Amino acid sequence: MTIAFLVYDISLTGGAERVAINLANELSKNPENTIHIISVFKEKDLSTGLLEQVEVEILNNEKCSITKHLFKLSNALKQCVVGNDIEVLVSITAGVVTLAHTALKKTMTKHVYAEHSNLENRTYGCKHRFRQWVGAKYADKIVTLTERDLNNFIKQFKVRADRIIAIPNWYEGEVSDKAYSKSSKNIISVGRLEYVKGYDYLIEVAKIVLNKHKDWRWSIYGDGSERERVEEKIQENNLEDCLLLHGNVSSDKIDYSGSAFFVMTSRYEGLPLSIIEAQCAKLPVISFDCPTGPSEMVEDGVNGFLVEPYSIESLAKKIECLINSESLRVEFSRNSTNGLEKYKKTKVLRQWNTLFNQLVR
Numbered sequence: 001m002t003i004a005f006l007v008y009d010i011s012l013t014g015g016a017e018r019v020a021i022n023l024a025n026e027l028s029k030n031p032e033n034t035i036h037i038i039s040v041f042k043e044k045d046l047s048t049g050l051l052e053q054v055e056v057e058i059l060n061n062e063k064c065s066i067t068k069h070l071f072k073l074s075n076a077l078k079q080c081v082v083g084n085d086i087e088v089l090v091s092i093t094a095g096v097v098t099l100a101h102t103a104l105k106k107t108m109t110k111h112v113y114a115e116h117s118n119l120e121n122r123t124y125g126c127k128h129r130f131r132q133w134v135g136a137k138y139a140d141k142i143v144t145l146t147e148r149d150l151n152n153f154i155k156q157f158k159v160r161a162d163r164i165i166a167i168p169n170w171y172e173g174e175v176s177d178k179a180y181s182k183s184s185k186n187i188i189s190v191g192r193l194e195y196v197k198g199y200d201y202l203i204e205v206a207k208i209v210l211n212k213h214k215d216w217r218w219s220i221y222g223d224g225s226e227r228e229r230v231e232e233k234i235q236e237n238n239l240e241d242c243l244l245l246h247g248n249v250s251s252d253k254i255d256y257s258g259s260a261f262f263v264m265t266s267r268y269e270g271l272p273l274s275i276i277e278a279q280c281a282k283l284p285v286i287s288f289d290c291p292t293g294p295s296e297m298v299e300d301g302v303n304g305f306l307v308e309p310y311s312i313e314s315l316a317k318k319i320e321c322l323i324n325s326e327s328l329r330v331e332f333s334r335n336s337t338n339g340l341e342k343y344k345k346t347k348v349l350r351q352w353n354t355l356f357n358q359l360v361r
Contacts, residue, residue, distance in 0.1 A: 001360055002034045003027060004086045006077070006096050009063070010039035010056065011046050015270070016116045019169055020092045024054045026349055038080055038089075040066065040073060040096060055084075066099055067127070077103035087360045090114055090143075094128055097135040110359040113139035119152040120291035121268040123196060133157060140359060143167050145271040146292040165355060170348040171276040175340070178257045180282045180333040182326055185216045187319070188259040188283070190274040191266065193224035198265035198288070201312060203233045203243065205265070208316040210242045213323055218263075219255065223248040256281030260329060261304070261322050265315070269293040276343055279303070284332030286318050303335040 005020040020037060028035040028051055035054050042058045050056065059076045066073060077099060081089060090112040091100045097113050104111050113135030122129070136142060136157035142164040144150045150166045153159045187209075191197040199220075206218050220230075220243070227245070234243050254277070256262070262278035264287035271293045275285055279297070285304035287294040288311075300306040305318040322329050341347065 001032065001088070001356060002036070002084065002086050003088045003090065003356060004036035004038050004057075004081065004084070005090045005092055006038045006100055007040070007092050008095050009041045009043050010037055010058075011042050011044040016093045019114075019116065020090075021050055022170070023090075023352065025049075025051045026345070027352070028053045034084075036080075036084060036086065038077065040077075040099065057084075066096070070099065070102060074099055074102035078107065081107060081109050088112060088356055091135065091139070092116060094131040094135055097131045097139070101134055101138050110140045111138070112141045112143060112355070112359070114143040115145065115149060115153075115270075117270045118144070118146070118149040118268065118292040119156060120149075121196075123268065139163075141165065141355060143355070145169065146296050148292045148295065165351070167348060167351045167355070168271050168343055169273060170345040171273055171280070171340075171343045172345055173251070173277060173280050175337050176257055176281045178281075180330065181258055181260065182330050182333070184258055184260040185213075186255070186259045187216065187218040187261060187263055188221070188254070188256060188278070189218070189263050189265070190221045190254060190277070191264070191272075192222050193220075193226040193230050195226060196267050197222075197224075197226075198267050198290075198310070199226060199230050200233065201288075201310060201315070202263070202265040203230070203237060203239070204312045205263075205316045205319065206239055206243045207237045208312070209319050209323070210239060212320070214242070216242070216323060218243045219246055219259070220244065221246045221249055221254050251277060256283060259283060261286060261319075261332070263315075263319065264288065264294065266290050267310070272297070276340065279336045279340060282333045282336045284322060284329055284336060286315065286322065288315065297339065299335070299338060303332050303338055 007020045024035045027033050038057045040059050041063045057080050088110045091097045092114050093116045144166045147166045261284040275297045285298050288309045289306040290309050298304040307315045
């Protein structure tokens, strides 16, 4: 089978690009498959981690507006698709859906629209919403990360149930063989320092919690455009000694195992792999019940707490609940790996292969 993954810019290696790279690499290991990555743009030098058998095509080296140059870019994409006999084109994110839809007219190529975020995230504006609608209306198959988003597509865009499936991203790590650190007094959060991750909420919560429990620390791993603003807020609230920014580090260097529990304050998520990483390290998780992901990963009162979205007081209370109860932390840790089976690579790949086989019979 000949499959291509269409991404905005493969050289950026953000979350969507990593998903495309991982899928392309794994599918290319089957000698019966020919796998392509088609990147609309290439802003930086390629350093992607792609296996050599994955073919990379760049439509336009210089970044430009997809909307303003839709027909030029769609013609380039069509030539690439037809020239390589692509049987299935997978649009990774709504950002490239209109381009794919335009290019695939009057071709036999099947179109899969893979939503990397969710329909409840309105931070990207009307243009993004329109692209989601195009994907929902015209793609042969829609793939969401969560069941919640799948149901939203059905309700909001009247998508038939047989045109849509929820397939999560996989996680390649294993459950830690280290014992849970029940005596730890460190809270951990992991994620880009961006508005969507809700660090403004986190700092307000930390101010409440850490001023009461002065022997506790809160470690944040990640970097981003909001770093300076986050640092200023930490200083304004005199939290420099207890709310600690560690910057960007690789997953294996994040100190999950030395922490007591994991906290997420995001406004929106797609499917937060950092929760899976924390659960593999046997950590309890406390998260806003934001769209989407946490409610399908955290069982409230069993392996963590789901908190009313964006309620600073409620989140602070749940954190204090775990701080004050070692036995509850241990109980949640014991149940932390419940449900991780569905994020295993073998299971997720099986779902993708089944989808492709259904489209190309």
